[in-house]
Structure formats: structure tokens, C-alpha cells
Amino acid sequence: MRNKIIFFSLFLALVVPTYGQRSLVDKLASMKQDEMKHAVEYLASQELGGRYPGTHGDTLASEFIVGQLRDLKLKPVFKGKKNKGFFHDFTYGKGEKRTTHNIIAVLPGKDKKLRNEYIVVGSHYDHLGMGGEKSGSRRPDTLGVHPGADDNASGDAVVLQLAKHFKKVGSPRSIIFAFFGAEEQGLVGSKFFLEWMKKEDGQRINLPAHKDGIVAMVNLDMVGRMRGNSLSVSGTGTSSAFKAIVTDVAEHTNLNIACIPDGYGPSDQASFVAQDIPVLFLTTGGHMEYHTPADVPSTLNYDGMQQALEFSQELIARLAAVPTAPDYINVPSTQSMKHAKFKVTLGLMPDVMGASNKLGLRADIVVAGKPAHNAGIRSGDIIQEIDGKPVKDINEYMERLAELKAGTTIPVKVLRDEEIIVFQVNLTPPVR
Secondary structure, eight states: OOOHHHHHHHHHHHHHHOOHHHHHHHHHHHHHHHHHHHHHHHHHHHGGEEEEEEHHHHHHHHHHHHHHHHHHHHHHBSSSTTTTTTTTEEEEOOOEEEEEEEEEEEOSSSSSTTTEEEEEEEOOOOOOTTTTTTOOOOOOTOSSSOIIIIIIIIIIHHHHHHHHHHHHHOOSSSEEEESSSTTTTTSHHHHHHHHHHSSSOBBBBBSSGGGGGGGEEEESSOOOOOOEEEEEEEEEETTTTHHHHHHHHHHHHHHHEEEESOOOSSSHHOOOOOOOEEEEEEEOOOOOOTTTTOOOOOGOOOOHHHHHHHHHHHHHHHHHOSSSOOOOHHHHOHHHHHTHHHHHBBEEETTTTTOOOOEEEEEEEEOOTTHHHTTOOOOOOOEEEEETEEESSSHHHHOOOOOOOOTTEEEEEEEEEEEEEEEEEEEEEOOO
């Protein structure tokens, strides 16, 4: 009996964290959240004016990020003082030219066999400035600072924490930490980065000699509004290894993950998948404050950002350690290709993350004044049928939309709480 007691006591000591240990873990997590909150509050402050490329706010944002990278003693990508080390400057625009930059830092790998293979961990740091017509604002008639707390100060804050983490623990493969400029203007910064990587540049150091040295890209864009422990990961089909890694990490970190096979979509990972580089795109999805002046730091879920950080840390660590570089699989887009066929819009943002466990597709956001809202459909309703045909996921939802015609009225069956309701929706063409 005495031996059993001793054995059980040793077992508890080994597998059950003490109060002090738990307190230390909680304290470290709290410190990381405080640092992420500080980064978001600065990048999304009124002082930075919405971080429009080429503006004073854009400069302040980039200097803040570079200051963090310098403090971590990460490697710059340029030698000499001319290019200021971490800044990759570029000019874009057909009419009015604007000059801005990507911010690039490198953590050299520790493994002799893997250090010449690179993983890009990226986010974009620009936003819409003051908004206005043709800016991408969802309130184009309202001039005012579009802070971009979730889009994408949230991603920047997480990537800075990832840089801090991997600087401390190291990585078998080399990691490029990239903060892209002018993403909102059409993924301009990430496209320039990849074109630059195709060319010889004697000033370039600490990077692969060619873009083919990049074996994977992980992009974080809008990771600040987690709901129900849910995270969307696109690109899980762009390499044969990815889905198993993602689902295993999700189980380990207790997250509900929606895997989307293709790597396309309106963020910087699309530039990489277009160059046959396997990608993973992490996001917590859209919300009503997206691309409006209301996307402010107080609306973010910092506990959720901590969860996204922990998931990303383990995911990147796995990618950095796999013995063989991830292969690339060309996965046709299930979204952008079908979007061109749409002749109608319901005026809602579907839940691409599969956060609901009910049969059907949940309407995350139903926009006021649009057909679904006018018919009586509300945010949170779960769409089960459109025009008499079943809807079980985002792909079937888009297939149904592609079949519809403007000017017609069709039934849409939804589940609201435990009640089945059928609404008659008058369809209108999408606004181009």
C-alpha cells in the first residue's frame, strides 16, 4: 500500500501542474495578450489615420513594427544603410504613384539540412485610411478614420508574438516574418515581394536565392474576432501533408477548425499560391465592423487571439520540422471561380468556419436593406434550403446562388433556434 501511495504521489507531481506552475502559465499568457493589445491599440489608433499606403500613418505603423523586430535581433534583408535593413520599398499605381514598403525579417534555421528552406509567416499592416468612395469601405459615404483593428492589426500583433516565440525557441527551417504593404489595394506588397524574389539582387541577404527556396506560406488576416473557439484555415489541400497537420494541431489546442482546401481568397496568401507555393490562411472571419470606422480595438477578443497564437505556434513548428518540404497541389478555387457566375446576391455573410453544429449554413451577418434582410432573415439563422434545394455548406450555398436569376422570388428555408421558417426572398443583382 505504501508503495502505491508513493507511486501515485510521483504520478501527480509529474502530470498535474501545481498551482504555482498554472499561475506562471496564466501569467505568461496574460503578458502576451497585453503585448498584443498594446500593438493593436497603437496600430489602430486615430493617430495613425487608418494606415493608408504612403501616408504618415503608414510610416508610423511600419516604424513601430520594425522597432519590435530590431528589439528581437532578427536578421534584416538588406545590407548597408540605404534600405534601412528591414524595409522592402516599392512604388505602385498607374496614375498617382505611391511609395510604401513591405517589412521583412528573417530567423535563420538551426538544422543544417533544412536551414536553406524557408517558411513565410505573414500579415498585412495597411488599411483603408479615411475611407470614402472607391476605397473599399463598406460605408463609402462616411469619411473618417478606418482603424482596421481586426483588419489587420490583429494579424500583425499575432505575427509579432510568433517572431518573439521562435526567436526564443528556434526553428529547424528558416522563417521569414513578412508584414506586407498595400494589401487592400490588390495584394500589391506580396506580389512585389515574390517578383523581387525571382530576380538577382546583390543587396539582398539572409533570404533564399530564389522564390523556390520558399516551401510554405502561413498568412494571418483578421484573427481578432474568434467566436465559439472557431478558426478558418484555407489552403489545407495545397499540400498533401497539410490537412493532417492542421487537424492534429486543432485537436491539441482545442479549436474548432473549418478546413477549406483551396488557398485563394482576398488576402496575401493568394499571391503565393499563384506561384505554386503551398499556403495556409488563418482567419476568424467577417463581422459587421469590417471595413468601417467601427473596427476598433475594443471590439476584439483577446482571449481568442491568444488561442489563435497558440494554434499558429504549434502549426508553424510542425511545418518547420517536417523532414521533407511540403509538396504543392493545385486546388481550383471553390469560391472566386463561382463568384463570377453570380447574377444575384442575398446580402449576407455566411459562416465559412462551420461554427454551428446544426445542419445547414449559418448566416453570420445579414446586411440591412439587402434581399435576405428585407425578407425577414436575421443574423444567426441557419440556411437549410434555397429554392427547394438543400444547403449543407459554403460550397452548396454558392452553387445555389449561381443557379438563381435576378428579379425572381424564391423560398429560403432557415432554422431559427428550434423553429423552421420559410421566407420569400426577392432577388436583386449584386452591386458591382
